[in-house]
Amino acid sequence: MTTRDHALLRIAVDLCVLTVREGSLQALIITRGNEPFAGRLALPGGFVRTDEDIPDAAIRELGEETGLDLGRLHLEQCGVYGEPDRDPRGRVISVAHLVVMPDLPLPVAGSDASGAAWRPVDEIRGGLAFDHDRILNEAVERARRRLELTTLATRFCLPEFTIGDLRTVYEIVWGEPVDPRNFSRKVVNTEGFVQPTGTKRVPPTGRPAALYRTGAATTLNPPILRAGGH
The missing domain is CATH 3.90.79.10 (Nucleoside Triphosphate Pyrophosphohydrolase)
Incomplete structure (x- = not known):
């Protein structure tokens, strides 16, 4: 043995x-x-x-x-x-x-x-x-x-957030800029990613921004990919 x-x-x-x-x-x-x-x-x-x-x-x-x-x-x-x-x-x-x-x-x-x-x-x-x-x-x-494949980015945000807040999460976590218009279109058109609250955030200057909360989805289809398809 x-x-x-x-x-x-x-x-x-x-x-x-x-x-x-x-x-x-x-x-x-x-x-x-x-x-x-x-x-x-x-x-x-x-x-x-x-x-x-x-x-x-x-x-x-x-x-x-x-x-x-x-x-x-x-x-x-x-x-x-x-x-x-x-x-x-x-x-x-x-x-x-x-x-x-x-x-x-x-x-x-x-x-x-x-x-x-x-x-x-x-x-x-x-x-x-x-x-x-x-x-x-x-x-x-x-x-x-x-962040590419799931809705995890919303967990970096407070319970109510703007599309701009969400884009900032992507830019900071990825360490690269994200095109605002393209990003907004992808987020809004992805079923269940975010849900509008019906209210807006009114900043001291600039235009009011619509507020959202986390939607029911957990995965992103299609995914939101980093530049270069990491």
Whole structure:
């Protein structure tokens, strides 16, 4: 008989929380209060408890480490990371989640985080603890692709939004300009993407803009593709 080594695993969740604020795509980042990597920036996350499901652990960790109101979040699993040396504490498998929220107040650190903040994605790439740079990059690309194929962009918006607000989400998440007229036509002509509220936003200057809310559709047919058909 051959003796085989079986790994003793711990299961964790890591959360890439994205929002559009201050004209940029921003991620929720904590400053780690404990070792390993005390004082380093990292994505929120932690270990799954023996009595909870993985999505429940993700929501609990997000609330404990940031104090945010989680009422309007969109949460989906976006990857599993299990390289043997990814965590110096031992063999840890992390189930990563993409979380999308509309523009929110500043988070409040809690649990094992000594600080929590929104930071522009482009400013934090390359400086995160563990393998969180890889998780961040892959989650951002997933969000960009989901904007092409699904109605996820509306989850970056407040409950009522203009077509211009929605276009801004696409431009900021994709990092490229979007033609206003073509975009408006695609959105309005895609069944179930948005639903008019019958009201308008009246700005201090300029023309009033019609307000919409999220429609019933979850996928886009046809898709709205980035320039060059990424």
